[in-house]
Amino acid sequence: MALAFSLSTPLAARPFLVSGASSPFAPRQPSPRSAAIRAPVKAVAAQPQQSPAPPDLDSVVMNTYARYAVAMSHGNGAELFDTRGKRYLDCVAGIATCTLGHAHPALIKAVTNQMSRVNHVSNLYYIPEQAALAAWLVSNSPADKVFFCNSGGEANEAAIKLARKYWHIRHGSDPTNIPVIITAHQSFHGRTLATLTATGQPKYHRNWWPLVPGFQYVTYNDAAELKQLADSIGDNLAAILMEACQGEGGIHPASKQFFATARQICDDTGALLMCDEVQVGVGRTGKLWGFDHTGVQPDVFTLAKGLGGGVPIGAMCCTAKCDVFEPGDHASTFGGNPLATAAGLAVANQLDSGVLQNAEQRGAQLMTGLQNLARKFSSVVKEVRGLGLILGVELQGIAASDVVAKAMDRGLLLVPAGKHVVRFVPPLVISHQQVESVLSIFETVLSDVAA
Numbered sequence: 361m362a363l364a365f366s367l368s369t370p371l372a373a374r375p376f377l378v379s380g381a382s383s384p385f386a387p388r389q390p391s392p393r394s395a396a397i398r399a400p401v402k403a404v405a406a407q408p409q410q411s412p413a414p415p416d417l418d419s420v421v422m423n424t425y426a427r428y429a430v431a432m433s434h435g436n437g438a439e440l441f442d443t444r445g446k447r448y449l450d451c452v453a454g455i456a457t458c459t460l461g462h463a464h465p466a467l468i469k470a471v472t473n474q475m476s477r478v479n480h481v482s483n484l485y486y487i488p489e490q491a492a493l494a495a496w497l498v499s500n501s502p503a504d505k506v507f508f509c510n511s512g513g514e515a516n517e518a519a520i521k522l523a524r525k526y527w528h529i530r531h532g533s534d535p536t537n538i539p540v541i542i543t544a545h546q547s548f549h550g551r552t553l554a555t556l557t558a559t560g561q562p563k564y565h566r567n568w569w570p571l572v573p574g575f576q577y578v579t580y581n582d583a584a585e586l587k588q589l590a591d592s593i594g595d596n597l598a599a600i601l602m603e604a605c606q607g608e609g610g611i612h613p614a615s616k617q618f619f620a621t622a623r624q625i626c627d628d629t630g631a632l633l634m635c636d637e638v639q640v641g642v643g644r645t646g647k648l649w650g651f652d653h654t655g656v657q658p659d660v661f662t663l664a665k666g667l668g669g670g671v672p673i674g675a676m677c678c679t680a681k682c683d684v685f686e687p688g689d690h691a692s693t694f695g696g697n698p699l700a701t702a703a704g705l706a707v708a709n710q711l712d713s714g715v716l717q718n719a720e721q722r723g724a725q726l727m728t729g730l731q732n733l734a735r736k737f738s739s740v741v742k743e744v745r746g747l748g749l750i751l752g753v754e755l756q757g758i759a760a761s762d763v764v765a766k767a768m769d770r771g772l773l774l775v776p777a778g779k780h781v782v783r784f785v786p787p788l789v790i791s792h793q794q795v796e797s798v799l800s801i802f803e804t805v806l807s808d809v810a811a
């Protein structure tokens with residue numbers, strides 16, 4: 361069926377600029393959250409209607425997301441504008457993904473240049489942009505080899521397969537002898553069956569039994585428990601998979617002792633230390649990799665989100681000792697295609713040209729400001745934690761979703777990380793002045809909820 365609405369319709373002419381009962385963004389059963397967001401949005405004057413209404417998203421897209429009743433029209437750096445023309449400071453960045461913010465000239469140039477030459481060919485052939493991005497990753501990390509895919513879940517799935525194969529090579533392939541991967545409670549590793557099993561949060565397991573065998577969980581940052589669990593698993597330990605700072609689980613940076621213990625266990629047993637860098641990698645923490653804060657280096661790490669600056673890409677990177685995949689072991693049609701890797705290269709070049717340094721400096725500025733606010737509003741703020749530009753404010757006596765809704769009303773985009781933590785993950789190009797504005801809006805929100 362051809363859609364009457366064309367995405368080439370000028371934004372100003374799109375009928376969903378018109379607020380009111382017929383808005384296609386009016387959910388059939390508004391959730392309390394979307395109602396809270398929508399209520400304060402002021403009606404704007406009707407625009408001339410030059411095309412038929414776009415389709416109602418909720419009637420044609422599966423109900424897997426609780427959406428805010430807003431659609432974004434365009435952005436610039438750390439600013440986003442919705443289709444009603446409202447401006448936001450973006451401290452979500454597509455959930456820690458738009459490394460260079462919105463409409464960055466270098467990313468636009470890289471992607472449009474690549475698109476005008478060749479955007480996809482298949483891994484049947486050599487892809488120079490893929491080679492160049494892999495070379496950047498290898499020369500800036502402990503990795504020797506890279507496998508490209510399209511998302512974080514896929515990158516972790518690849519890491520899990522690699523760990524199993526590496527274990528089978530050493531222990532044989534008896535199907536009754538199950539290799540075990542240790543992950544952490546409150547972790548998040550993706551939504552495929554293996555990665556949701558790896559995710560140590562029961563709410564993600566509900567409805568998906570039977571889960572994939574071979575995962576056991578440990579309390580994050582509890583080195584003694586990790587040692588005890590590893591000892592009980594013995595030779596069947598294939599890998600320890602950890603985030604260097606838990607993201608979805610509430611912004612918890614790793615302790616150095618925990619990672620040192622994990623490294624020691626892996627060195628002693630031959631298991632692989634694997635870091636899920638999907639949320640914290642590629643400069644997010646003010647260092648290139650999250651594990652740069654832990655004092656140890658992994659055998660394997662996974663990337664996605666920030667690597668393409670918003671163009672979908674994932675990667676699983678490993679050291680030479682566990683580079684055991686052979687042709688036929690693993691594959692991805694789109695993985696490492698010219699378009700995605702050209703985007704990754706543009707991000708890499710920008711990180712090397714000052715963006716990484718900006719992330720560190722703006723992260724320190726935001727952390728100091730949030731800590732000052734935590735002292736001022738100690739009745740509602742329990743703690744501020746995080747690394748670089750992945751910071752979490754743990755609230756007390758108030759839901760994170762309420763604070764996010766109030767911030768959105770005031771033109772600041774934030775995202776919860778669990779029920780009580782508000783997460784700040786702005787583009788790494790956010791400016792000094794913009795961080796000051798973020799803090800000022802957040803102060804108003806806190807004074808509102810503390811009143």
Ligand SMILES: Cc1ncc(COP(=O)(O)O)c(C=O)c1O
Pocket residue numbers: 510511512513514516548549550551603607608636637638639640664665
């Ligand atoms: C640490 C971590 N790992 C894996 C994933 C899954 O990534 P994706 O949604 O790209 O599959 C996420 C997503 O939030 C993540 O934060």
